[in-house]
Amino acid sequence: MNLEFTPEEQAFREEVRSFIAENYPKHLADFGMREDMSREDFLAWHKILGRKGWSVPAWPVEYGGTGWTPTQRYIWSEENARASTVMPLPFGVSMVGPVIYTFGNAEQKARHLPGIVSGEVWWCQGYSEPGAGSDLASLKTTAVRDGDHYVINGQKTWTTLAQHADWGFFLCRTDPTAKAQEGISFILVDMKSPGVEVKPIKLLDGGYEVNETWLTDVRVPVENLVGQENKGWTYAKFLLAHERSGIAGVARSKRGIEKLREIAANETLEGAPLIKDFDFAKKVSQLEIDLAALEITELRTLAGEQAGKGPGPESSILKIKGTEIQQRLTELTLEAVGTYSAPYMGGVSNDNSNEHPVGPDYAAHAAATYFNMRKTSIYGGSNEIQRNIITKMILGL
Amino acid sequence: MNLEFTPEEQAFREEVRSFIAENYPKHLADFGMREDMSREDFLAWHKILGRKGWSVPAWPVEYGGTGWTPTQRYIWSEENARASTVMPLPFGVSMVGPVIYTFGNAEQKARHLPGIVSGEVWWCQGYSEPGAGSDLASLKTTAVRDGDHYVINGQKTWTTLAQHADWGFFLCRTDPTAKAQEGISFILVDMKSPGVEVKPIKLLDGGYEVNETWLTDVRVPVENLVGQENKGWTYAKFLLAHERSGIAGVARSKRGIEKLREIAANETLEGAPLIKDFDFAKKVSQLEIDLAALEITELRTLAGEQAGKGPGPESSILKIKGTEIQQRLTELTLEAVGTYSAPYMGGVSNDNSNEHPVGPDYAAHAAATYFNMRKTSIYGGSNEIQRNIITKMILGL
């Protein structure tokens, strides 16, 4: 048991750091959590990584993965967080990609995986429905077989960044007589299909990053069914566990704490830098301690995975603690900026004005980011659902 | 709306303060939360107050009450807390007494109330059973009618200070076929009856203040039934609401914070008094703020009672916040004494040694008191049960 990096790992870190320094688009530097970007901005780094062969590190090598050890992947995350890069979006890379290479057929793999690897194809996720949030399995969208097609009808919601999407993966009910989790299928839908309509939802920070997606008589070829009909719940659960494992966001939160320290060094309290105030500094130290614990917990989980265990219920702990830390970080940032938390300078996502901010730059989105990040304890299986999972799977109650 | 006392109220305070100064037994001065006392010590102040006519202020005047306004009762509590007096125990004064004068018959009133008023008769409470804690209504002790008697069999637990008790009030099942809360009766038992056996329970602080009480073929005259047979649950609920309303313990906690400040002024940190340490002082201030809020909440509730509302579900809030503050107070005291929290100097109740304490006097029972006070969120209807009550009665869920 040790925390040291081998000389090979240190060399790898150097390689990664140089590659980022030389190749990362200058105009997207230090972008942080802002998302007011064009489709091209979102995909720029993804495409560069795709050409380098580094866009999907965790995938099996045969589909484009890098074959890196968990330690290398850890280094990779750290270096990207250090440079605040705009990372490939998870919908293709961490969600539908693993489902397709694990459960899809050869044709589906050949057709869909390369676009994810290269960053050419933008995916979105059609899981939640207005009446089916935490209780995902109560979804009502139907896919009815009609010859060589499914005809899909229903309404999805919280489809993140669907406004840019080329393809979506949807959970649809294919057997209306089956109970809850049975009778659901996992279907890939071309978002340009007639009958697909995407309407933005304005969020409380003022931005638009999620949508309602309406499907009206959308005809989808049966070959877009992944795995077996009515077995979609299995793939959905697989995907959710995968989604959670990345959700801890340790490296990003580390960078976030650095930024918080910079802000607090610039703000003043009683004539001295805020970060010299013991009361505030203590909160930052507590957050660092919580994050240090989460980092080791994630590394222990990774070590378990390396030893052959899949992402299990431990990932629920990573989700809970990771989002608590992310939210606390935005809360402390809001507190640090004080008076200038009040002016509204546009949302976190694509609604912001181009005006020069009132007050310091770092204050401009502090409140919006705080508001926006409340979502993290709600989405990806709410933190209450995660506690239910731990109750069942770890406590055995 | 105002917080001022009238000249009459200020005069009343002076009267009370003088009376305490002149009449309170010197050897029991500033006794705090310790309970390692003889039966006589427990009853001394009660008997003095009985003679003065002040032992049961909240009772109707016809049974011995004082007819004080809520503000006078508030002043009375404050002055007793200020002097850390050993107040009359609640089992007679706040529990069985109100049940008897509200639901008992004339004979019961005449027989039992005077002994409670004078402090001659010591009562204990037979509610909980080993299998029936929070779920009080699942109790199994039976009282079977046999001529002019009930024959009681069963086991009660957590009977506080029953080792000194003359009489007990017991919940017994008189109709074994009825469901849960029905079929329960409220019966008064002479603790000297054959078949009553009291066994002390050692608590984790090392002391003995509660007991297991075994009832084996105990014959009790039917005239000891209070109210109607099988309606005991109504009286029990009435009693629990009464019990909760006193449980906030505001005046005692105020005095407790004063003592905590004295301790923290005597302890040192980095060469200065601990109370000058901002970190510690902040916790004390937070506790004072919480207590100030509780005090006003209690006064608002009292004002509501004065306006004719009985003690309602609001008393559950007083119970939750009051016990949280009491526990926090013991936690901060433990923290203040630091290193000397470790030596074991006997429990809070009657198990202590007569040795001179290791370390300062105030440290001697800090840990034991902290351990002991964990009970407060468990007894009198656990704080979880109180939250269930608020859910139902206030939120309407």
Added chain:
Amino acid sequence: MDFNFTEEQGMVRDGLSRLVREQYDWETRRKAIASGAGWRPEVWAQLAELGILGMPFSEADGGFGGGAVDAMVIMEEFGKGLVIEPFVPTVVCAGGFLKHGGTAAQKEEHIGGIVSGERVFAFAYAEPKGRYDYADLETTAKKDGSAYVLNGHKAVVFGAPWASHLIVTARTGGERRDRSGVSVFVVAKDTAGITTRDYVTVDGRRASEVYFENVSIPAEALIGAEGEGLALIELVTDEAIAATCAEACGAMKVAHAMTVEYSRQRKQFGVPIGSFQVLQHRMVDMYTAYETAVSLTYLATLRLGSDEVERKKAVSAAKVGVGQAARLIGQEAVQIHGGNGVTDEYAIGHYFKRLTIFDSEFGNVDHHLKRHVALS
């Protein structure tokens, strides 16, 4: 001791409650915020008509002789409807400075306009580097003959876009952060040399950055004694804190009720989410926090007339306790609303935003816990 409201206070509450319910519906509020003006002058006129704007002034000054408890009753109702109109800057702050520090001439000049609704004030005290210290001022007022010349930059002046007049704090002497040397002025906003940058705030109000460049004002603009303004500022802001706490209590009450109601309606796993014990107990904790906030707001309000230490301790206690309750209730209300809680469409998010900004007004939880410690 007495915890009852007077009959008159009950009538004010009922009247305001009706006004908010009938004329301050959610869609109208939303449109007003999005409009160019950003508020509803017609509501302001109605408040004047109802006597609300004159409530806290003495009858001799043209008001209705109300006190701090009346302001509390009014603000609680405003909080329930998230009313954005500038009662605190105009009536509580400017009104407070005039009442406690104004000369007869200043009262004569301004109070009538406040009571009638014609004069709207903003209180320019915060500065970019001053955080929550009223004495940490870079804005200066230099004596120039019988006049003063103001220079400086005031940050996030709530209600300034709507104001005709400003109350301004500035340093007339001493060093930055000294207790002495702070003075208070009343200034017409259209005085030469004052410029503003106006904007919307995240909780739907309007505010300005206010810049003073060699703004010449007459000696009569000084409120109270020169250089002795800090005690007056502390008194008036303590009154403003008590009022703002009452507003937060109103907002919390509604946020809690909305959440309980949502939990009754919203079904998941075939049952209302309000049937889940975990959410029940969390809503109980929200309720308990709300009751705590109300009690501390009462305490602060009733102690506004006590001696300085008692007053400051009670006010700081309230700002701490209400701030903590506001955070808990805001966050939990959103969480229990789930995805809908983070949308612009649902009202709950707007209560959350108002309750968030509350903490940064007149000093946050940490600031007031420190003040409480210093006074203990």
Added chain:
Amino acid sequence: MDFNFTEEQGMVRDGLSRLVREQYDWETRRKAIASGAGWRPEVWAQLAELGILGMPFSEADGGFGGGAVDAMVIMEEFGKGLVIEPFVPTVVCAGGFLKHGGTAAQKEEHIGGIVSGERVFAFAYAEPKGRYDYADLETTAKKDGSAYVLNGHKAVVFGAPWASHLIVTARTGGERRDRSGVSVFVVAKDTAGITTRDYVTVDGRRASEVYFENVSIPAEALIGAEGEGLALIELVTDEAIAATCAEACGAMKVAHAMTVEYSRQRKQFGVPIGSFQVLQHRMVDMYTAYETAVSLTYLATLRLGSDEVERKKAVSAAKVGVGQAARLIGQEAVQIHGGNGVTDEYAIGHYFKRLTIFDSEFGNVDHHLKRHVALS
């Protein structure tokens, strides 16, 4: 990076786990605590036999060449059984001082006895007024020719009633609380002028007040350089903290498991209380706190060999996080056990008591959060 235990470490764990399970049952422990001796020398002898007492010493010094991770494995098992025998004072503390600061002669003199179980140590560092500051010493050691003369009073010296020897900190120069002027000595407890008052501690161990009155000790009793002892004390206590955190993790693991099991057995309202969602989520939070504590204990243990700042930060992080977890888990375990949780009969209360006293050992949560801030 590597988070796996070696095969040897696994064997040590299994062996100790068996020893605790088979020979450290609850009734035997209770009797030992109540006995005159207050501990079980025969268990100590077994630990020596198993090589546990020699684990962290180098083979050259007569030990088995283990490291901090081995100590962590050992302490976690001790924590699970609430083992009271003085491994930390003897092996981690005295052993640490000898390893890091002892001369060849001192090692020769003492380590063999520790490894064989014949010599038991206690670490006398705390003082009545010193709180958690190792330099805040009133105990003095004055040079007298080639000897030192000790005077002072050491507070709550854990394990002292069982010890043959003491490690003592004392001031040889400088002012109270100075970093320099602190020295460390090894002393036989039966040296003339040493008296003790022995007592039981609330978590079932034994400790003493130790009084030194003109105790003359030879120059060879000094460990490390005169007046330069503080850095050594900080290193050794950091090691002791990591070990104690591991012990707390073991105790928390059992306390959590006991609570889950109790919630499965205990019925109220006709169902196991473990079926109530509120208790489920609270037991989840206990579990999460436990996992956090384990991770921070790993971090501290693996950073004991890092540079001073890294080491201290990691150790303080662990003492903070483990302390917070210990409080949460201890209190919640008792609460979920209900009335039974506050009795002496149920084991859970004893875990709670141990976890409570943990916080005051080698600096509490506040102390270490301050140290973390100072190093950040």
